[in-house]
Amino acid sequence: MNEEQLYLNFDEYIKASEPHKRERAEAWRVAIGLQAVDGLQVSEYLKQTARQHIEGEITIDEAREQIKQYYISKTKHDEDDSEKEEADRVSGNIAKLISSPSFTFNAAGVMAIHRAIFEGVFKHAGTLRTYDITKKVWVLQGDTVTYGRWQDLRMALEYDIEQEKEFDYRGLSMGEVVEHIAKFIAGIWQTHPFCEGNTRTTAIFAIKYLKSIGFECNNDLFEQYSWYFRNALVRANYRNVAKGISQDYSFLNKFFRNLLMGENHELKNRYMLVNAPAEWTKEASTEQAANKYPTSPPTSSPTSSIPENENIKRLIGAIADKQLSVKEMMAIVGLKDRPNFMEYSLSPAIQEGYVRLLFPESPRHPRQKYLLTVKGIAVYNELKSDTSNSEKEKNPDKENWG
Numbered sequence: 001m002n003e004e005q006l007y008l009n010f011d012e013y014i015k016a017s018e019p020h021k022r023e024r025a026e027a028w029r030v031a032i033g034l035q036a037v038d039g040l041q042v043s044e045y046l047k048q049t050a051r052q053h054i055e056g057e058i059t060i061d062e063a064r065e066q067i068k069q070y071y072i073s074k075t076k077h078d079e080d081d082s083e084k085e086e087a088d089r090v091s092g093n094i095a096k097l098i099s100s101p102s103f104t105f106n107a108a109g110v111m112a113i114h115r116a117i118f119e120g121v122f123k124h125a126g127t128l129r130t131y132d133i134t135k136k137v138w139v140l141q142g143d144t145v146t147y148g149r150w151q152d153l154r155m156a157l158e159y160d161i162e163q164e165k166e167f168d169y170r171g172l173s174m175g176e177v178v179e180h181i182a183k184f185i186a187g188i189w190q191t192h193p194f195c196e197g198n199t200r201t202t203a204i205f206a207i208k209y210l211k212s213i214g215f216e217c218n219n220d221l222f223e224q225y226s227w228y229f230r231n232a233l234v235r236a237n238y239r240n241v242a243k244g245i246s247q248d249y250s251f252l253n254k255f256f257r258n259l260l261m262g263e264n265h266e267l268k269n270r271y272m273l274v275n276a277p278a279e280w281t282k283e284a285s286t287e288q289a290a291n292k293y294p295t296s297p298p299t300s301s302p303t304s305s306i307p308e309n310e311n312i313k314r315l316i317g318a319i320a321d322k323q324l325s326v327k328e329m330m331a332i333v334g335l336k337d338r339p340n341f342m343e344y345s346l347s348p349a350i351q352e353g354y355v356r357l358l359f360p361e362s363p364r365h366p367r368q369k370y371l372l373t374v375k376g377i378a379v380y381n382e383l384k385s386d387t388s389n390s391e392k393e394k395n396p397d398k399e400n401w402g
Helices: 019-038 044-054 060-073 081-099 107-118 150-166 174-191 198-212 220-224 226-236 250-261 278-290 310-319 326-333 338-351 374-394
Strands: 355-357 370-372
Touching: 019 044, 019 081, 019 198, 019 220, 019 226, 044 060, 044 081, 060 081, 081 107, 081 198, 107 150, 107 198, 150 174, 150 338, 174 198, 174 226, 174 250, 198 226, 220 226, 220 250, 226 250, 310 326, 310 338, 310 355, 310 370, 310 374, 326 338, 338 355
Parallel strands: none
Antiparallel strands: 355 370
8 A cells, every 4th residue: 555645635734833733733743644554545535624623622522423424424425435434434543542642551451542542433442352363464474473372462552561660771871772662662562452453553552652751752753654564563463483484573663763762763564474585584684784773772791699589599599500480480489369479589599680581572472482691690690609508617527428
């Protein structure tokens, strides 16, 4: 689909001196542009109605009602009316949602965003799906991402959001902040909690979340590159070992670096196509070399002091040279309360650089294990040495100390 055809030019309002007109125009531009993720285009009537609202002639609720009545009273129906009605009504709902300062940062908040976006469009608006899904995707050559199991959807959303609430951004560079945000948003999208409209919901969730933590960014990228945004989310969550394909966050990182850091990485959908034609791959490699940036924080130092936190020390000793699941670690340290273990043992150990995930790009991987980092191994060796020395002091005559 030609993205230029989807671009609604409200430049005269964006550049206008009246802030309220500029804000309304920006909201409508994003709302209309996001319809591209599902191959939808708005009607000319919607564009006219949007201009009325931007000019202050009608309120946003009056604009939404006009759109609703337009399709109810329409006597001559076109073949694409159902698609245009969805695009028009959803655009009106999104424009209202973006303009609202309210935001609830929990699973219920995600469901509320979906409900607000698709009110009057989907009967299941705001309702979690009750079946598992697959979706053939162009960028994966017809393959699908593995989405969240329907029985676990709410729990998965709550887990991701709670982890984000606990995340400490202090001390991170801007590049590291962007990488973390990209992975968080990718995780929310991968859950795919709804039957339809997940990418549009994720985009609005991202816009409102970023604003809630202090990022006043230009959201035009969501309008102009909405299809790229979706494909980047796909590549960030797709892994096929048999085909030698790993999760790739680089495309999503570029989107968010452009959005939050004002960089100018070229955002092309064809670069993301798996098993792309050779000429596309060569072109992408050339562009990546020209725009190379670090994507990972420095590795942990091999030297470290023993942590004061007794929970972390006990966990380091439990993991030792093994790869363990959460259940296995809890059994070794003698704990049965999983939330308590996550909050006071595992999460601090990971945050302080002693423990890492076997599959860091997929925190909820079904075979996820945890192992010590280089820093953690150094501490483990110190702890083991201290224990050995202590035993020697207690039993100086014991044989076979080596």
